[in-house]
Amino acid sequence: MNSPLTDEHIRRIAALSHLRISDAEVSHYRDKLGAIVEYVNRLTELDLRGVEPLVHIGDAVNRLRDDAPGPVLATEVLMRMAPVAAPPYVVVPKVIGDGSSA
Amino acid sequence: MPAIRSTIAGATSLPGSATAAAREARRINPALNAFLQIFEPGESRPGPLSGVPIAIKDNICIGPDLSVPGDGRGYAGRTTAASRMLEHYESPYTATAVQRLLDAGAAIIGKTNLDEFAMGSSTEHSAFGPTRNPWDLSRVPGGSSGGSAAAVAAGIVPVALGSDTGGSIRQPAGLCGVVGVKPTYGRVSRYGLIAFASSLDQIGIFANCIDDAATVLSIISGPDPMDATSADRLVPDWTSTAPINGLRIGVPRQTRSSANHPGVAAAFEEALRVCGSFGAEIVDIDLPLTDHGIAAYYIVAAAEASSNLARFDGVRYGRRAETRPGEVLADLYARSRSEGFGTEVKRRIMLGTHVLSSGYYDAYYATALQARRRILADFTSAFNDQGCHCIAMPASPGPAFRLGEKTDDPLSMYLEDVYTVGVNLAGLPALVQPMGFVAPPSLAGRADASAGLGGGPLPVGLQLIAQAFDESTLFRAARMYERATDWHLHTPPPV
Numbered sequence: 001m002n003s004p005l006t007d008e009h010i011r012r013i014a015a016l017s018h019l020r021i022s023d024a025e026v027s028h029y030r031d032k033l034g035a036i037v038e039y040v041n042r043l044t045e046l047d048l049r050g051v052e053p054l055v056h057i058g059d060a061v062n063r064l065r066d067d068a069p070g071p072v073l074a075t076e077v078l079m080r081m082a083p084v085a086a087p088p089y090v091v092v093p094k095v096i097g098d099g100s101s102a
Numbered sequence: 103m104p105a106i107r108s109t110i111a112g113a114t115s116l117p118g119s120a121t122a123a124a125r126e127a128r129r130i131n132p133a134l135n136a137f138l139q140i141f142e143p144g145e146s147r148p149g150p151l152s153g154v155p156i157a158i159k160d161n162i163c164i165g166p167d168l169s170v171p172g173d174g175r176g177y178a179g180r181t182t183a184a185s186r187m188l189e190h191y192e193s194p195y196t197a198t199a200v201q202r203l204l205d206a207g208a209a210i211i212g213k214t215n216l217d218e219f220a221m222g223s224s225t226e227h228s229a230f231g232p233t234r235n236p237w238d239l240s241r242v243p244g245g246s247s248g249g250s251a252a253a254v255a256a257g258i259v260p261v262a263l264g265s266d267t268g269g270s271i272r273q274p275a276g277l278c279g280v281v282g283v284k285p286t287y288g289r290v291s292r293y294g295l296i297a298f299a300s301s302l303d304q305i306g307i308f309a310n311c312i313d314d315a316a317t318v319l320s321i322i323s324g325p326d327p328m329d330a331t332s333a334d335r336l337v338p339d340w341t342s343t344a345p346i347n348g349l350r351i352g353v354p355r356q357t358r359s360s361a362n363h364p365g366v367a368a369a370f371e372e373a374l375r376v377c378g379s380f381g382a383e384i385v386d387i388d389l390p391l392t393d394h395g396i397a398a399y400y401i402v403a404a405a406e407a408s409s410n411l412a413r414f415d416g417v418r419y420g421r422r423a424e425t426r427p428g429e430v431l432a433d434l435y436a437r438s439r440s441e442g443f444g445t446e447v448k449r450r451i452m453l454g455t456h457v458l459s460s461g462y463y464d465a466y467y468a469t470a471l472q473a474r475r476r477i478l479a480d481f482t483s484a485f486n487d488q489g490c491h492c493i494a495m496p497a498s499p500g501p502a503f504r505l506g507e508k509t510d511d512p513l514s515m516y517l518e519d520v521y522t523v524g525v526n527l528a529g530l531p532a533l534v535q536p537m538g539f540v541a542p543p544s545l546a547g548r549a550d551a552s553a554g555l556g557g558g559p560l561p562v563g564l565q566l567i568a569q570a571f572d573e574s575t576l577f578r579a580a581r582m583y584e585r586a587t588d589w590h591l592h593t594p595p596p597v
Contacts, residue, residue, distance in 0.1 A: 010452075017408065017455045018415070018432070019448055020440040033453055035513050040397040040457075043469050046476070053471030054478060056301050057287045057529030058570075063330050077194045083422035090417055095431045 003034025004041075107310040107593060108260040110317060113154045120146065120209030123155035127212055127258045133597045135233050136243075136252040139179045140212040149207030151321065156203055157253045157262040160184060160213035161220050162305065163193035163294040164200050183296045184228035185218045187414050187421045187442030197294020198329065199263060199305045199322040206321045214249030214262060218444045219411065220270055220298045222246050223518040226509050227446040234505070235278060236594040237560055241502040244274030244518075247308070251278040254308040255594055261318050262308045267298050268399050269498070269522025271306045272534040276497030276563025279536045279592065281580075283307045283315045286570045287529035288333035290319075291326030299406035300331075302399075302526040312535065312584050316340035316577045333571070340577045349579055351377055351566075352387035352490035357521060363500035365540025366562050370496050373537040373564045376586050377494070382579075387484040387493065391477050392520065398477065399523035400516055401457050401470035408454025411447070414439060449512060478528040485569045492579050495521045497534040497563035521565060530567055533576045536589035537564035558595065 010030050014021045021029065075088055084091040113119040120143035127140045138160050146153045158164065161183045181193045200210065217227035225233040225248025233248040235241040236256040243252040247264030251274035254262050264271040266284035275282025283306045290305045297303060305322065309315040320340050326332040353374065358367070374384050391398075416422035416438025423437035443451070457466035484490045498518050508515040525532045539559035564583065568576045584590055 005456075009456075013452050013455045013459060016459065017448075017451045018412075018435040018439050019443070019451065020436045021448075029449065029452060032449060032512055033456070036400065036449075036453060036516070037456070039513055039516075040401055040466065040470075043394060043397045043401075043473055044465075046391070046394060046469075046473060048469060048472040048476065051472040051475050053468055054475035055471055057478070058331065058333065065327065073194050078418070081191075081194065081419040083416065083419070092417055092431050093425050093429055093434050 003030045004037050005030050005034045107591060108254070108257045109310055110151065110154050110260050110314045113260050114152065117153070120153055120155040120211055123259055124211045127253070130256055130258060130597045133234065133239060134236060134252050134256060135231050136214055136249040136256065136258070137212040138182060138184065138215050138230055138249070141179060141210060143209040143211055146209050147205065147207045149205065150317070151203060152207030154208050154261065155211045155259045156208045157212050157214050157250055157259045158200055158210055159216055159247050159250050159262070159264045161216060161265060161296040162197045162200060162263055163195060163296070164197070164210065164213070165193040165195045179213055181213070181296070182230070183219045184216045184230055185442065185444065185447070186229045189229070189421065191420055193294070195294060198291035198326045200294065202322045203318075211259065214247070214253055216249055217246035218447050219296065219407070220246040220265055220267055221407070221446050221450050223269070223273055223515050224503070224508065225249060225274070226505065227444060229444055232505055235502045236597060237279065238502065238558065241504055241560070242277070244277035244498070244502065246270040248274050250308050251275055251280060251282070254278070254280045254310060256597060257593060260310055260314055264306055264308055265295055266304055266306050266526065267302045268403060268526050269519045271308065272522050272532060272563070272565055273498045273518060275308060275534040276565070277502040277561065279561025279563070279589070279594070281309045281312060281315050281590065282534040282563070283319055284525065284532050285319060285323065285573060286333070286531040288331055289323050289335070289531070289571065289573070291329040291332040293326055293328035297410040299403040300410060301406060302403060304526075311590055312577055312580045313341065315533070319573065335571055338574055340573060342574070342578065343581055344578060345582050346491055346575065346578050349377075349382040349582065350490050351382050351384050351579070352484045352488060352493040353384055354387050354389040354392060354493065354495060356389055356392035357495035359499070361499050362496060363540060366496050366500060369538035369540060369562050370564065373583070374494065377583060380582055380586050382582070385488060385490065387488055387490065389480050389484070389524065391473060391480060392524065394473055395477055395524040395527060396516060396520055398470040398473040399519065399527055400453070401466050402474065402527065404450045404454035405458050405467050406454070408451045408458065411451055414442060416442075446512065474527045477524050481524070481528045481530060481567070491568070491575050493567040495565050495567075497521060497565045501540050501560035501562050525567055530570055531573045531576055532565055532567040533580050534563040534565045535580050535584060536561055536592070538562060538589055561589075561592070
């Protein structure tokens with residue numbers, strides 16, 4: 001199957017998406033995403049010159065509220081949700097590596 | 103087993119309805135898999151929905167009510183979005199729409215199955231197994247709100263909440279033969295709805311009749327300080343049953359397409375004939391971007407999803423993968439996300455990342471947003487220039503398909519949404535109601551019939567679309583059709 005996407009591009013967008021995919025999955029996503037990309041390319045058939053992009057529907061305007069404290073979730077509640085925590089902190093692995101891993 | 107369709111009036115007139123509904127849900131669920139959790143209903147508050155059993159799609163949060171100290175409703179269950187990522191997630195807060203139901207006395211009896219993170223049109227992309235269509239257990243209920251649609255169609259509950267990003271209420275309502283309402287964008291607060299595509303998502307309702315859908319929508323609608331996109335608009339009285347004099351219904355030429363299943367095409371033409379018989383005028387309109395809408399939708403929705411789902415990182419809540427010695431934070435993110443998300447969710451995140459990535463943004467995302475503007479303008483023209491009260495089209499091009507029929511071909515699954523996505527892109531309200539039955543598309547159904555797997559007629563739905571914040575017109579027009587037909591009274595074979 002001819003895909004408009006290369007294996008290298010699939011690996012790149014997987015990395016940007018913080019997803020790890022195996023070599024077998026690369027060809028899966030290349031073909032399935034390729035077919036979808038091919039389909040959505042039909043948008044280029046439309047003459048949309050001068051049309052303002054519509055980012056958001058509705059007439060909502062920026063809404064301000066009084067700077068007054070309201071009900072909030074307690075720290076203990078949030079800490080209980082964290083898979084690994086040392087309250088009041090969540091625990092993560094080293095943030096900066098030696099540059100060798102993704 | 104329910105001999106008649108479950109309604110709010112029926113539930114409020116019978117003490118213990120909620121307990122009976124939970125029992126019925128437990129009995130039927132092994133066959134349907136409509137529920138991911140079933141609760142034992144407690145005491146209900148007095149109110150218009152007192153004791154009425156309601157099911158909630160499992161991407162809508164229910165938590166202990168922290169805003170009301172001492173209001174101990176006990177264990178509120180998990181909110182999983184049908185994902186391994188949130189398999190054990192217990193929300194610390196409750197969605198505004200659910201809170202308003204509880205305040206009105208509703209008894210929440212369970213959380214319903216869905217395509218993972220609401221991404222799908224068949225409920226087969228659930229991490230916890232597919233839901234089956236009560237009309238034919240070998241077929242899908244549609245999706246993504248398939249569990250809620252099946253629970254209402256099977257008579258377990260009179261009302262269920264769902265969410266609709268590109269048709270996720272309307273398509274399953276059609277395929278299960280129930281009423282489904284996708285309100286105007288901003289009509290119902292999204293606070294507590296797990297975000298998929300924030301500019302398109304809207305909570306809505308499944309019911310067995312128009313009156314119940316209108317009653318419940320009036321309860322959950324209205325502005326909410328917790329959602330800045332909730333519209334500061336008056337919620338009118340939608341229980342008015344006055345017919346619309348001189349009802350003008352627009353029918354897009356593009357929806358009389360050869361791509362429709364012949365049974366859907368015939369049921370739709372018959373529905374238009376019925377509308378004509380009660381005095382409605384049917385006018386031809388053009389929605390030239392109907393097909394392109396799919397392309398625009400899947401770009402916009404995937405782009406927003408890739409951003410919204412970036413929050414699932416294994417750190418603050420949700421699934422966290424084991425890391426190996428020497429691995430760093432980025433490895434924790436990637437491992438957790440790769441383990442936690444299913445294939446369809448990964449596809450959409452990657453599609454969204456692709457269309458937003460450097461060098462592709464203008465070609466895809468900006469173009470899709472321009473098409474979105476054009477799609478809204480085409481709808482607006484039908485209402486303003488051609489004077490249509492509403493627009494009619496089928497809910498989807500075919501009846502319920504078989505489990506597994508489209509799972510290997512994501513694109514064919516996406517095409518299910520051809521008549522629904524435009525409404526989300528334009529932010530309009532729309533409603534689906536039963537418009538008849540079609541014979542199953544293949545002869546294979548005959549063999550299934552002897553095995554108790556249906557093979558009988560499959561319901562299809564009529565979709566009505568109105569202008570933004572004009573749900574009144576939708577409900578009034580839909581009642582006129584409902585009164586002229588009895589499709590909404592049919593029930594699926596006993597499970």
